Amino acid sequence: MSRKKFILNFILWILAFFFGYTIKKEGENMSLTKIDNRMAVDKDGNNISKLLSENTKKLPWVSVTNFGAKSNEEQANFDSTQAFLDAITDARSKNSAILIPNGTFNISQQLKFEDAPVYGLGVDVSIIKFTVGLGTGVPSVIVGKAGKAYKGGLFHLSVKGVGTRQLGVKTANGDGIRIDEQIKLEYVKVEQFDAGIIFNAPGGHISLERVLSTNNYFGVYQTDDGGDYHIIDSALNGNTMAGFGLSGDLGMSSASFIRTHIGYQPYGIYQEVGATTNFLNDITFIDTRFELIGNGAIFTENLTSNSNHLRFESVGFNWEPSFKIASRDKGYAVKMGKSGGQNVYIAGMSGFKQGDLGSWYIDNNFGIWEMKLGTSEKIVVNSGYKNMFKCIPANNKNQMNDFIPSGSTSRTFTTFGYAGPTESVFPIITPTSSGGLSNFILTVTGVTSDPVEQTVTFTVNVLGGTPTSSLFFNCKI
Incomplete structure (x- = not known):
């Protein structure tokens, strides 16, 4: 080796030692490679950054395994709670995202991800498993933080509770994911809670895209009517009470359900008993399927509540006795209190079929309805028929x-x-x-x-x- 190359290589060794580089040697030539201590690896040491989306790659992020989390597959019944809490603290201090590798991770305390975005490697691949219910009305996961709109969110993972399946009965002693700010869940599965997902953002603007909320009492439950909800290509299916539940003291405003399934359960959308004067306001259903419903697709316990400006396009519906709560009737597919504004209903291939008493019940109509009813649909209006008409000339325009x-x-x-x-x-x-x-x-x-x-x-x-x-x-x- 020449004296010149020896001196150059010696300098490279010094730089590597003090500044965190590795030496790559090819023959007598050496080069430096920077060590990235933030590079996440799975349990086998494989680089998994390529499995994340392009947006994820641009973020600095930390893996929960770097803080001691172990999956059930690695060590059965290991409690990874403290590792998750440490990862959250570290990520929030660095404005980083959190990575959850493949495996089922046992958790026994509430996780406040808040404004830190969380990424897994896929639904039923990266699983957060809560081993205990945290108490009635207590969320297991909190995402979003007041005043930090569009920061945070959950992506490509599953969250599980401890509930068992009994129609019309809460069994989990705790809720799933509570959303406190304007954020998005995408490719997320939530199951076995009293309320799978809770809408609690005063500013609204919550988006669920390709989300499955199943085997909960309520798939989604609303505790704050911030409005502007978008539920797209999702499934609020197979819950023991309803796909979407509303407090009796709140209505739902400015929401869209697009290519979403809300079935395999007693109710599709259900409003509890309460003092509210609102039910559904400015809601759009496009290609929404209320499949295999036991008691009712859309139902309120408050006949004094108002629904206004509803739009149904190509909805699907059918009854299924096995999902009916025996103590409750199935009188109507749709049961509303007061109805106002301008409303449109265009049945799909299978519109709201008749229950024991009819297809639709509107207690008091003071709105205008354009209705293209499906085969055998029957509307019962207790009072206020006068505006329920449609002008259809020969050119079939409205x-x-x-x-x-x-x-x-x-x-x-x-x-x-x-x-x-x-x-x-x-x-x-x-x-x-x-x-x-x-x-x-x-x-x-x-x-x-x-x-x-x-x-x-x-x-x-x-x-x-x-x-x-x-x-x-x-x-x-």
């Missing part, structure tokens, strides 16, 4: 343009649509040219007591005089 001729005070015409019994509806017809007149009044006649698809006769009367020229109007919702 709007009708017509006119009252010059010199006339009314116009009667027939269309195909939905309507309740004979009642005056005001105001519902609006002029497109006033002609000095301010409004119209519409009377619906020739229909049966239940609003079903049929031929309907409308009479439009001019209020305030006789037009001197043809007066156009719109009938729409």
